[in-house]
Amino acid sequence: xxTDGELRERLAGLVAEATDGEVEAAEVLAGTARxxxxxxxxxxxxxxxxxxxxxxxxxxxxxxxxxxxxxxRDVRAREPR
Amino acid sequence: MEAPLTWGQQDIWRAVVAxxxxxxxxxxxxxxxxxxxxxxxxxxxxxxxxxxxxxxSLRTRLTGPRDAPRQLVWPAARPHVEVTSEPAGLVRDRxxxxxxxxxxxxxxxxxxxxxxxxxxxxxxxxxHLAADGHAADLVVRDFRLLLIRxxxxxxxxxxxxxxxxxxxxxxxxxxxxxxxxxxxxxxARMDPVPDAALVPGxxxxxxxxxxxxxxxxxxxxxxxxxxxxxxxxxxxxxxxLAGGLTGQRHCGMRVIVGNRFAADRRDVVSTISQEGLVLxxxxxxxxxxxxxxxxxxxxxxxxxxxxxxxxxxEAVSAAGPGIRSFGCFNDQRLVxxxxxxxxxxxxxxxxxxxxxxxxxxTDAMDRNICDFRxxxxxxxxxxxxSLYADTALLGPAGIERYLRELETLVVDAACGEL
Numbered sequence: 001x002x003t004d005g006e007l008r009e010r011l012a013g014l015v016a017e018a019t020d021g022e023v024e025a026a027e028v029l030a031g032t033a034r035x036x037x038x039x040x041x042x043x044x045x046x047x048x049x050x051x052x053x054x055x056x057x058x059x060x061x062x063x064x065x066x067x068x069x070x071x072x073r074d075v076r077a078r079e080p081r
Numbered sequence: 082m083e084a085p086l087t088w089g090q091q092d093i094w095r096a097v098v099a100x101x102x103x104x105x106x107x108x109x110x111x112x113x114x115x116x117x118x119x120x121x122x123x124x125x126x127x128x129x130x131x132x133x134x135x136x137x138s139l140r141t142r143l144t145g146p147r148d149a150p151r152q153l154v155w156p157a158a159r160p161h162v163e164v165t166s167e168p169a170g171l172v173r174d175r176x177x178x179x180x181x182x183x184x185x186x187x188x189x190x191x192x193x194x195x196x197x198x199x200x201x202x203x204x205x206x207x208x209h210l211a212a213d214g215h216a217a218d219l220v221v222r223d224f225r226l227l228l229i230r231x232x233x234x235x236x237x238x239x240x241x242x243x244x245x246x247x248x249x250x251x252x253x254x255x256x257x258x259x260x261x262x263x264x265x266x267x268x269a270r271m272d273p274v275p276d277a278a279l280v281p282g283x284x285x286x287x288x289x290x291x292x293x294x295x296x297x298x299x300x301x302x303x304x305x306x307x308x309x310x311x312x313x314x315x316x317x318x319x320x321x322l323a324g325g326l327t328g329q330r331h332c333g334m335r336v337i338v339g340n341r342f343a344a345d346r347r348d349v350v351s352t353i354s355q356e357g358l359v360l361x362x363x364x365x366x367x368x369x370x371x372x373x374x375x376x377x378x379x380x381x382x383x384x385x386x387x388x389x390x391x392x393x394x395e396a397v398s399a400a401g402p403g404i405r406s407f408g409c410f411n412d413q414r415l416v417x418x419x420x421x422x423x424x425x426x427x428x429x430x431x432x433x434x435x436x437x438x439x440x441x442x443t444d445a446m447d448r449n450i451c452d453f454r455x456x457x458x459x460x461x462x463x464x465x466x467s468l469y470a471d472t473a474l475l476g477p478a479g480i481e482r483y484l485r486e487l488e489t490l491v492v493d494a495a496c497g498e499l
Contacts, residue, residue: 034308036308036309037308041310042309042310042312042313042376042379042380042383043342045380046342046380046383046384047342047343047344049342049384050342050343050344051344054344062377062380062381062384063377063380063381
């Protein structure tokens with residue numbers, strides 16, 4: 001299982017992929033800004049959720065997270081123990 | 082090779098049957114300039130051959146009975162090609178003016194606009210069974226590249242035949258059933274839509290188009306304020322006004338969803354867009370609240386827009402008297418990402434721009450699958466909103482009023498009045 005730090009980095013990488021690099025992983029990791037404020041669009045959110053669900057096998061509620069840390073918490077809470 | 086239709090194709094086929102023989106509005110047209118280093122017609126024909134060889138959907142016709150057609154993929158195809166020196170826009174309109182003959186015509190019509198030997202513009206008209214808006218853009222991208230290169234990397238995205246196969250698999254059925262269950266839950270929360278009460282005109286369906294720079298600027302300003310897309314702002318406004326027409330507090334509107342956010346569907350050349358269902362409680366403290374609510378509702382809706390349309394129709398038609406979604410919202414703007422803001426426009430500029438807004442009558446039809454349909458198009462600085470409505474539901478004056486009120490609502494919101 002990934003550590004919290006590794007999970008955070010991986011998810012930031014998925015944000016970058018979901019936005020075709022318009023939002024960089026480093027920006028996402030740097031602070032606590034809302035993803036929408038960093039420039040993640042609706043399409044970016046949908047791609048991100050699809051990628052997270054595919055990679056981690058968990059369901060993600062689009063309304064459940066605004067920041068990277070919210071997403072880390074959400075994925076952690078839904079991971080099979 | 083024969084295969085069943087995909088869900089997306091079935092959806093289009095239902096629309097074709099409902100509007101025939103006036104379904105030309107479903108055709109998708111694109112015009113693009115020839116390469117900077119000029120190419121001959123012969124070179125362009127070779128590029129077209131390679132394009133058609135590359136994408137199965139461009140070599141597909143329908144076969145079988147009208148109430149249950151199947152797709153028939155051919156090993157090769159020679160679509161209609163014109164070589165002309167007419168203006169490209171004129172050629173586009175002419176090629177798009179007739180519906181396709183689904184069983185005995187290839188699903189694309191092409192014109193090479195020439196100046197002497199060389200191709201200055203390429204006109205493409207696609208049958209909606211072969212492509213949705215995004216797929217049409219992928220076809221254009223490939224066509225442009227093939228005009229300057231001899232080959233492209235192989236296609237890795239699924240073909241329509243493969244999609245149809247997956248959709249009939251256990252997993253595909255499960256995905257569809259989940260979407261149907263979501264739609265039924267949303268229907269259970271809807272208030273009834275009253276029956277259409279007006280005496281319909283002839284032709285029965287009318288389309289008006291509003292061209293507005295004010296709406297484009299105002300929607301962008303409200304979107305930036307609430308960190309959502311301008312599309313969400315316009316959807317919330319459209320639904321609030323729809324609720325005004327129907328008297329509903331809990332109103333459902335269908336939205337056209339591209340369905341390309343899943344990595345394996347991103348580059349599919351076929352029609353995979355389908356309808357999603359957005360349900361909104363319109364009783365919100367402010368328009369801003371409604372917009373934020375609209376964002377969450379739209380995000381949920383986008384994820385449940387991949388389903389068997391016949392199963393969906395059967396399920397929701399049993400939802401109860403008057404319990405149905407009202408209208409369809411289709412944002413077809415090419416620029417889906419709002420340009421990051423220059424300074425938001427001031428109130429005087431917005432109001433002055435609204436003075437220059439125009440509304441024109443742009444289409445009329447006797448039959449259609451949908452009784453209320455909004456299309457968003459135009460350029461980034463000037464939005465075109467078309468409303469197509471059943472005159473039994475909304476008369477000509479009502480259609481124009483709806484469009485004007487949509488602009489006023491969003492402009493007022495941008496000016497901080499709501």
